[in-house]
Amino acid sequence: MNPSKGTQLVRLHRTQRTALPRLLGSLLLVTAAGISSVGAAPGGAAAHSGQASATAPRSLGQIVPAPAEVKAGGSPYTITAGTKIRVDDDSGEAWRIGTYLAGVLRPSTGYALPVTDRGGSDGIRLRLGSHDSELGAEGYTLKSSHGSVTITARGPAGLFHGVQTLRQLLPADVEKNSRQAGPWQVAGGTVTDAPRYAYRSAMLDVSRHFFSVTEVKRYIDQLALYKMNKLHLHLSDDQGWRIAIDSWPRLATYGGQTEVGGGVGGYYTKSDYKEIVRYASSRYLEVVPEIDLPGHTNAALASYAELNCNGVAPPLYTGTSVGFSSLCAPKAITYTFVDDVVRELAALTPGKYLHIGGDEAHSTSHDDYVTFMNRAQAIVGTYGKTVVGWHQLTGATPVAGAVAQYWGYDRTGAAERKQVADAAKNGTKLVLSPADRTYLDMKYNKDTKLGLAWAGYVEVQRSYDWNPATYLEGAPEDSILGVEAPIWSETVTNSDEVEQMAFPRLPGVAELGWSPASTHDWDAYKVRLAAQGPRFSALGIDYYRSAQVPWPAQ
Numbered sequence: 001m002n003p004s005k006g007t008q009l010v011r012l013h014r015t016q017r018t019a020l021p022r023l024l025g026s027l028l029l030v031t032a033a034g035i036s037s038v039g040a041a042p043g044g045a046a047a048h049s050g051q052a053s054a055t056a057p058r059s060l061g062q063i064v065p066a067p068a069e070v071k072a073g074g075s076p077y078t079i080t081a082g083t084k085i086r087v088d089d090d091s092g093e094a095w096r097i098g099t100y101l102a103g104v105l106r107p108s109t110g111y112a113l114p115v116t117d118r119g120g121s122d123g124i125r126l127r128l129g130s131h132d133s134e135l136g137a138e139g140y141t142l143k144s145s146h147g148s149v150t151i152t153a154r155g156p157a158g159l160f161h162g163v164q165t166l167r168q169l170l171p172a173d174v175e176k177n178s179r180q181a182g183p184w185q186v187a188g189g190t191v192t193d194a195p196r197y198a199y200r201s202a203m204l205d206v207s208r209h210f211f212s213v214t215e216v217k218r219y220i221d222q223l224a225l226y227k228m229n230k231l232h233l234h235l236s237d238d239q240g241w242r243i244a245i246d247s248w249p250r251l252a253t254y255g256g257q258t259e260v261g262g263g264v265g266g267y268y269t270k271s272d273y274k275e276i277v278r279y280a281s282s283r284y285l286e287v288v289p290e291i292d293l294p295g296h297t298n299a300a301l302a303s304y305a306e307l308n309c310n311g312v313a314p315p316l317y318t319g320t321s322v323g324f325s326s327l328c329a330p331k332a333i334t335y336t337f338v339d340d341v342v343r344e345l346a347a348l349t350p351g352k353y354l355h356i357g358g359d360e361a362h363s364t365s366h367d368d369y370v371t372f373m374n375r376a377q378a379i380v381g382t383y384g385k386t387v388v389g390w391h392q393l394t395g396a397t398p399v400a401g402a403v404a405q406y407w408g409y410d411r412t413g414a415a416e417r418k419q420v421a422d423a424a425k426n427g428t429k430l431v432l433s434p435a436d437r438t439y440l441d442m443k444y445n446k447d448t449k450l451g452l453a454w455a456g457y458v459e460v461q462r463s464y465d466w467n468p469a470t471y472l473e474g475a476p477e478d479s480i481l482g483v484e485a486p487i488w489s490e491t492v493t494n495s496d497e498v499e500q501m502a503f504p505r506l507p508g509v510a511e512l513g514w515s516p517a518s519t520h521d522w523d524a525y526k527v528r529l530a531a532q533g534p535r536f537s538a539l540g541i542d543y544y545r546s547a548q549v550p551w552p553a554q
């Protein structure tokens, strides 16, 4: 393919179920590796370096997650001192997204970039109300040419994702907080994009170590850049209860006061939690709160003696063992407790999901586990939420509509896999977070200072190189809701440590969730990922410079 050609039309073949079936009518099939050459800037800049040259704009396909369809060509658009951000404001959401974009662009460009709803065909245009039903709720088109760059979507989430694409098409310096030189060019052409999966999640364990609202917001911003749309908060565990519950106040005030290693823990007041939910939703992420039950409950058992089968409260726990605590399945008060907690948490949570854990209940008998999980699921239903549980939930009786989160790995036995696949055949939906692929707390290699290694070392390629559609044998493709990248916090204590483990693996999981299977190609991905390195740096993200990725020199 000749990268210096003016206009090239590329249609990506999608082998998987797709939100854009129309795209199957391929005009030209390219491999994912081919995107990088096709998307090269007119003028013939080398595309395989992953970095546009100083003068050529970044090619349209060179973003993470890879877009579904790229039609490169035509003149680039340049943001200048005179650029306006034009919104067509029906709902106020386009205006809000325009203001958000201006907030990203103003410090580094130094331009005023006023947001206006006065009509006009020039500038950066954010338009809601596309009639292209194939874009779905989260898709968008981005058209760039000499006079304007226009992002069009059916709904605000799509517009917001399109804005993330625009960000990535600009030089990495755009992320900096002080004025940079530019030029601020966007390559000419059209991106048409929509996600492969509806559930693209990251989990933060705020129990083993507590993370402040500010730290959670920082992570939300990073997830948004890669078009993730769920934030799963692991709000309770043996080492700390992190959410205020009015009817059981000691859960937070007593059960939240420490963390792994014995440091001062903390908890979210209801207004803190609402602020996290609000901020997440302003970035089009839905919060999925988790109260881990019936195991992983030492902090609750320590706070209220009556929750224990023997009526004696254990001490607070600051170690890292698992599987030693259990709620008392035969006691009536256990279900009063679960009802109160679920009711209050459901009332605080606008999203549809509520996660009730269910993992590693090694101190709960099988019968008690089944009794407990079945009653807990019913309680979640009472408060109008969809149950999510770790995949051990499939050992109880998943309710209709329940979601099981698979966290097995290569060494998970055939019987356990089959139990989950059978549940999926019976209608249970699956979110995949294989521990030896997507667990961001696994060490990269033997020299990684932070993290654990029980699932093995997880290098960047291993984390990216798998297919959610075929990963769990026997699970129907349409049972797969999406993917999640959890980070457990036994060893990570602050944002910097989270980022060392999440970057650069998190963008790879985000890409598995978003991009068509046809774009999946490690050799092409590692080049696109390499181009994210300067962006991570500009954002102050201290990432792992894996030798598997051809990072530009810094």
Ligand code: TNX
Binding pocket: 322, 359, 360, 390, 407, 439, 441, 452, 488, 489, 490
């Ligand atoms: C397993 S994954 C756990 C967590 C630990 C994690 C550490 C899962 C559902 N349970 O309790 O924090 O391993 O990697």
